[in-house]
Amino acid sequence: MQENDRVTAIVPEAIGWRRHIHANPELGFAEHETAAFVAGKLREFGLAVHTDISVTAVVATLTRGTSRRSIALRAELDALPIKEAAKVEYASRKDGVMHACGHDGHMAMLLGAARLLAESGSFDGTVVFVFQPAEEVLGGGKKMIEDGLLARFPVEQVFAVHNWPGFPEGHVGVRAGPQMAAVDDFEIAFRGNGCHAAMPHLGDDPLLAAASFVTAIQRLVSRSVDPLSPAVLSVTQIHGGRFNNFVPGEVKVEGTCRFYDRALSDHCAAEIERVAQACAAMHGASAALTYKRGYPPVVNSPDGAALAVQAAADTVGADRVLTEFQPSMGCEDFAYLLQAVGNGAYAWIGAGDVGPGEGLHGDRFVFNDAVIPIGIRFFLNVVERALPPGG
Template sequence: MRHNDPVAAVTPEVIAWRHEIHANPELGFREHETARFVAGQLRSFGLEVHEGIGGTGVVGVLRSGSGPRAIGLRAELDALPVTERTGLTYASKTDGVMHACGHDGHSAMLLGAAKLLSQSPDFDGTVYFLFQPAEENEGGSMRMIEDGLFRRFPVETVYAVHNWPGLAFGTIATRVGPQMAAVDNFELRFSGTGAHVAMPHLGDDPILAAGAFIGAVQRIVSRAVDPQVPLVVSLTQIHGGNVGNIVPGEVWLQGTCRFFDPALSDTCERLIGEIAEGIAAAHGVTSRLDYKRGYPPLINTAGAVAVAAQAAGAAVGSEQVSTAFSPSLGCEDFAYMIGAAGGAYAWIGAGAVGPGEGLHGDRYVFNDGIVPIVLRYWTSLVETALPKAPAA
């Protein structure tokens, strides 16, 4: 704790904001009260505020000096459909909804950065504080972009952070290139003719076709794609039949593909369809594939990563900054903002976790110890990206 340290002074308030948001979680595109809370705080700091962008998105605008340059800092507003089992005094008051990913912390910390920068604007240019709805599965950042986000608030780069359980506490990790994966989802139906189990010759058996598909689809990863290229193909649901002595007429499967190379989206769709059709033909049934392209890979741009790493080093020390690490096959819709404007995404190490305590777990607890780390990072980033001209 530094003497007369503004970050230390505001940290308890930021933690209190987080606890307030945590106790009142809202799902994607329904973050009405959270958005009102964020907008109210931004106005209390003297910022220009715009609401209702992309649904429930909020943008705060802070200008300093006369420079024309501008950057965006982003946080998420939404919670998850998870029943909380943390036992916290500030646990969710909404049944079946929980901030199980840390978006409450991300929003509170970005509010804290806005307050600090408004009190001591040691930069030249404009900072847009971007609070987006519906990061979890519904593409809220794309909705904001479609609603004119970067036309109304033009930026040269955008930045975001995410708390990262399992990464050494206090580490700030950002890398050039992919840091998070693309995700595509698919649904597949095998349809035939049901029959009594005592007379299977009178019908087809979609269950046999589905079983064959489950094994065969893994040839995409093991035989159709270079083994040095990351790819996951997983089946996550299978449903068929509801009576113990009837072979069903239809089986439904759901699955997902994750990868860093955008070209693999076309590859996966084509091969899944070909494998399903071949197996269906061999079993005398039909197949129908519904392949849905989801978030693209999150690919950090080199210039923004250089700025982020420099700012992180100034905030926490170079020994706490990592730029060489393996990316995650998790996904993140900040990919749309980086794709539109360029930028850098950083993980903030939250330390070790136990079972059920990681991201999206029902016993997940955001580590409030990272709050001052992120506040220092955000303020350092703004001052690094938008430096004042040296005195004559």
């Protein structure tokens, strides 16, 4: 890794920012203190700061030279509804809320890059720094676009990073094409006539319908999707009944579908409906499906991925940049920005091996502060590559 005294000098301060944010986590669309902290730092650095874009979002701009070209760099503000079990001195002060995904670290990286670019950045054009709310589940990126982010701050490319436990520490991974999956959610209410457990012949049994659905729906992936097109369906919740001597009249089944091919969304919805109705009919019950189309896949454009690979090589050396690896079936709402802009990339920064419960969304997750300077350097190099002086 190339030494960069400017980055090295601010790393202790950036770690301090991260740990302050970590100790004071906030959930999606309620990141008021976090947004205020971020906005305050950006104003301190001398950037033009805007907090009137979308809910708790913070957007800042920095312009150098005369070029009308512009790019966006994005980080996330929100934490997760998880009770922290990690024994660190800066642990969450809010019971049941925790930065268990590293968004605090991503903010620190982007703040560090903003500070250094403001002090002595060598580029020609405009950098738009996007600190978005509610990445987790609630789709804050989509709302920012709907609220006019890109109409107000049009950009040619957009970039983001994510710390990635399990990926080799000190390496950066970025690939052209899908890097994260799309996700849809479903809920099925199986309904029938409840009855006493001693007299099952007097009612229907939605539990049997739900149980048969849970096993039968696995054919969706194994028998109805091309095996060369990755897809996964997971049933994650079953709710029904209150007493051990009464068969309930309603049972709800919930889960998710994940895939890289967005066309599979319609296929999954139709197949889940078909199997649910068949299972319900078999047991004399009814089924009502609610299918929610969620985040699209994170698809890096060829040009965006190529630039990110160059910036990563500038950051950690070409031998530590990985472009061939298995994408994740996890999802990320950065997909909305990539889809709307049409050019850019999402990169993973390896955080090294972790144990059970210490990975992303684990209650013992501890962000690896060693990746902060990598993230800062990566953002700086993206800007230099995308907006070269005189370009």
